[in-house]
Amino acid sequence: MAKTGLDGHWRGPTIVARALRDAGFEVIMIGMANTDDIVTSAVDEDVDLVGLNVGGHIDVAIRAIESVQRARPELPIFAGGTITPRAAKQLEALGVEVYPPGSQLTDIVDAAKRLTDKK
Amino acid sequence: MQKKSTDKAVFSRSGIELKSFYTGDDIPDEHRDRAAAAPGETPYHRGFHPSGYRSKPWRIFQLSGFGKPEDENERIKFLLKNGETGFIMEHDRNTADHCYNVDHPEVVARREDVGLTGAVMQSVRDTAICMDGLPVDSSFGHAGGAVVQHAPFALAAYWTVAKQRGFNLAKLPGTGQSDFNLTYLGCVTKEQIPTLPGLRFNADIIEFCDRYLPYWVPVSIAGYNAADTGLSPDQELGVLFANAVEYLDEIKRRGSVDLTKAAKACGGVSFRASIEFIEEACKMRAARLMWADLLRERYGITDPKVANLRIHCVTAGSKMTYQQPLNNIVRGTLMALGAVFGGVQSLGVSGYDEALSIPSEHAHQMSVRIQQILQEETGIANVTDPLGGSYYVETLTAQLAEKAWEFFEEIQNQGGYLATLDSGWLHARAAENQYQEFMDMENGDQQVIGVNCFQDDESPFEVDGFMGTDDAFDVATARLNDVLRTRHEKAAASALKQLEADCRSDTNIMPAMMEAMSAEVTLGEIGNVYREVFGNWNTPIQM
Structure with a gap:
């Protein structure tokens, strides 16, 4: 899990990480990370799923997503945070599942299970 | 139900x-x-x-700011025209909270984010654009500087512009924030000074305002x-x-400000x-x-x-x-x-x-x-x-x-407020x-x-997010290059050197910060001094 922006509000990603850990996932949190950090971590840690907390402009998230997809085309990605409805459509077009504020934790955990089983 | x-x-x-x-x-x-x-x-x-x-009706005081300094200026004027009775100048979080200039690699990597949460203000020139025509003497201004390490810069830049415009600092009303709960609890940054230097900064601001800006609320x-x-x-x-007793105990330890006045400042x-x-x-x-x-x-x-x-x-x-x-x-x-x-x-x-x-x-x-x-x-x-x-x-x-x-x-x-943040x-x-x-x-x-x-x-109104302007990064980059090229380089270097020396000693940093603003020292240069002198806070949370 990574935050794409340089904004350190941590409520969202920590709650999601806790729910995922409670469900048996091992979660690697790399905090505020730029595109290179995210790709490096996704490759080196051989992760099964990438979770992005998006707090800023959607183009920053898109750059990270496209870079991860180039490095590991099969790797599923999901995203949460303050993503506007219009930006959510842009992410969905890239095959990224979006969980905006107000999403249920059970839905996020179910998505993580589904996305990691699919491979 | x-x-x-x-x-x-x-x-x-x-x-x-x-x-x-x-x-x-x-x-x-x-x-x-x-x-x-x-x-x-x-x-x-x-x-x-x-x-x-x-x-005394309560003050209508809204957080505001995005984009270029002139975008923020325009929004603040819009709010004042609509009846706001004070104004708040938000700074771009990417640059301000980290004390980075826009050419810092971590900022460049997220260039589209720049300006989304406040205007980019890297030197006193940017602050002057943001403050253009604002009623700084008759209204109640918030200079920004919510994050502790950013506050001395934000305040000094605001005060320097006010002074250049002929306003008397001894009568200037307003506030900054320098808030520990934001900085070390709610919204931590990637790099920031540890809590002890943070406490020192806030005590320095309280002292400086006590001497020169008695109508300013130094910390909030x-x-x-x-x-x-x-x-x-x-x-x-x-x-x-x-939190308040950390400030007041520190002021009491220093003995440089009358404690009753310090309590008013913290109140x-x-x-x-x-x-x-x-x-x-x-x-x-x-x-x-x-x-x-x-x-x-x-x-x-x-x-x-x-x-x-x-x-x-x-x-x-x-x-x-x-x-x-x-x-x-x-x-x-x-x-x-x-x-x-x-x-x-x-x-x-x-x-x-x-x-x-x-x-x-x-x-x-x-x-x-x-x-x-x-x-x-x-x-x-x-x-x-x-x-x-x-x-x-x-x-x-x-x-x-x-x-x-x-x-x-x-x-x-648990050892007091700072200890509970550090741990x-x-x-x-x-x-x-x-x-x-x-x-x-x-x-x-x-x-x-x-x-x-x-x-x-079934609302017929679609609400999508407001994304500000898309030229904040490019304009900030051009303006940074411009200030570095056209300022008096010797004066800037000497002011920065003095600031570093004061950071290393226990001298109040605010006089040197004021000099640095006059000499058009930039935010990122000041951040580099902090990182060199104070190091980085060991963030106790994983996110």
């Missing part, structure tokens, strides 16, 4: 068990005797002055940032006063007003009570002008929902109402689009209109402390203060509450309209 069982215990957000009604016998004895005092009198919980909002502790991170209302109170604080608005009103009342008690008992200060806590309040951003955003106009109104019932002196209402983005022009205008309707149409300003004497409100006020002191003591037992103890408490709040929604114990119930939305 489901019918609820009536024999199930009900608790306030602070974990205080609520009765289904109250009588005079419920008010704790100790509080009953004090409760009848008039507003403006000991124990001060009833408000700042007997005439309350009749003589924000319970808001603790509460919106998850702390409950009683904890928000406890943490705020635990302009901010709280969150959340949706359980009666408890929130009680929280503001409890805060005033606690501040007066704290000053008297710990420091022997009884001057009424100082013992009267001054409160700015912001409605809870995290209570604004992404779903059915127009409902947030109602939420903003109710949260504002709680703040006003609590007698706050200053108020900001979050935009209805808060869960999506920074406020659009229309959302911003609505936030001002909500406050104007309360002030002008409801008659709420006619009588001070309208809830005073209510069995329930007086009981809850006293119970909140008691519970908050317990949390304050817990913090002292992550406070973060763990906040995280526990966050998770509980989430689970309450998840299992339906807490219904949130449009989010986990009544989810059909």
